[in-house]
Amino acid sequence: MSRTDTTPQTDQSAAAGAGIVAKLSTLDRYLAVWILIAMGVGLGLGRLIPGLNDALAKVEIGGVSLPIALGLLVMMYPVLAKVRYDKLDTVTGDKKLMVSSLVINWIVGPAVMFALAWIFLPDLPEYRTGLIIVGLARCIAMVIIWNDLACGDREAAAVLVALNSVFQVIAFGLLGWFYLDLLPKWLGLGDGQSLDISMWKIALNVVIFLGIPLVAGFLTRRVGEKKLGRQKYESDFLPKIGPWALYGLLFTIVILFALQGKTITSQPVDVVRIALPLLVYFAVMFFGTFLLGKGLGLAYDRTATLAFTAAGNNFELAIAVAIATFGVTSGQALSGVVGPLIEVPVLIGLVYVALAWRKKFDARAVTTSS
Numbered sequence: 001m002s003r004t005d006t007t008p009q010t011d012q013s014a015a016a017g018a019g020i021v022a023k024l025s026t027l028d029r030y031l032a033v034w035i036l037i038a039m040g041v042g043l044g045l046g047r048l049i050p051g052l053n054d055a056l057a058k059v060e061i062g063g064v065s066l067p068i069a070l071g072l073l074v075m076m077y078p079v080l081a082k083v084r085y086d087k088l089d090t091v092t093g094d095k096k097l098m099v100s101s102l103v104i105n106w107i108v109g110p111a112v113m114f115a116l117a118w119i120f121l122p123d124l125p126e127y128r129t130g131l132i133i134v135g136l137a138r139c140i141a142m143v144i145i146w147n148d149l150a151c152g153d154r155e156a157a158a159v160l161v162a163l164n165s166v167f168q169v170i171a172f173g174l175l176g177w178f179y180l181d182l183l184p185k186w187l188g189l190g191d192g193q194s195l196d197i198s199m200w201k202i203a204l205n206v207v208i209f210l211g212i213p214l215v216a217g218f219l220t221r222r223v224g225e226k227k228l229g230r231q232k233y234e235s236d237f238l239p240k241i242g243p244w245a246l247y248g249l250l251f252t253i254v255i256l257f258a259l260q261g262k263t264i265t266s267q268p269v270d271v272v273r274i275a276l277p278l279l280v281y282f283a284v285m286f287f288g289t290f291l292l293g294k295g296l297g298l299a300y301d302r303t304a305t306l307a308f309t310a311a312g313n314n315f316e317l318a319i320a321v322a323i324a325t326f327g328v329t330s331g332q333a334l335s336g337v338v339g340p341l342i343e344v345p346v347l348i349g350l351v352y353v354a355l356a357w358r359k360k361f362d363a364r365a366v367t368t369s370s
Helices: 003-023 031-048 052-058 066-082 085-092 095-120 125-136 143-149 154-186 199-228 230-241 243-266 268-295 300-311 315-326 331-360
Strands: none
Touching (some): 031 243, 066 154, 066 230, 066 243, 095 268, 095 300, 125 154, 125 268, 125 315, 143 243, 154 199, 154 315, 199 230, 199 315, 243 268, 268 300
């Protein structure tokens, strides 16, 4: 195809990308700034207010932090209320997307993190174990908002996150045994470790962080469309609840970093050691999956969804497992805490990368419903 044939498509896509940026609210446009401020506020509160982290840590049920749960529920509900649930069958019928997601999340992702943990932290077994646990906890919560900010396919994100949730209940314990106990022994890397986590606790994590907002979003969509009509529901109601997703995100970040602010700021060298393999992990998973999606011929929106679901991790579950098994002051728990410290700013940066790359896709190849 000649240059003159492709230019209109490129111009259309670039114009679409510029239009999206122009429509962003002040909150959306400067989200990276707000996130950095929220991280700083959380770290400062955890460091300056004696006993704050202990007080927040006590507000929990079944090992689940209620403040974090509240923030995530508020964050996820508006996005899941936007999902067109009547279009989910178009996602489940996309075999390329479904198979790719399963392979990347449950075979490639844990293996990549296992390799990076041993390469970067061969002399620090506690931190190494914590990173491997992070790699096993596939994302089911915050990826929803990263995907939405990057204009990914909402319906695809809902399906892939639900799929991850099912596999998380079934496979987390098995993969933990394989990567922490069996594989190190096979490779002669030393004695293995086991995880003290029940399938019930993992299922509870899934129900709280995905089940509740998913049901709420589904019911809101069904009742809202019935009473208001689809057009009015999307034009009037959704814009009113939309900003709460970002309010919930910022609240979650403040609470999360307030819980561990003292730990993070008192061990800066250890944090850097843990951060390096995490940075490599996010880069490998996101860019590798993004290129895979484009190579498979997926449209931009589903490629972005595939990439973000592959790069994100369920830090809530990883931290809970590390604390339950090794203790709140353990190196494993610190690795889990450093996870979101690195993941949050990196993935918000990757949102902008994804939007910039949107122009490389055919502007007509969009699967998201209008």
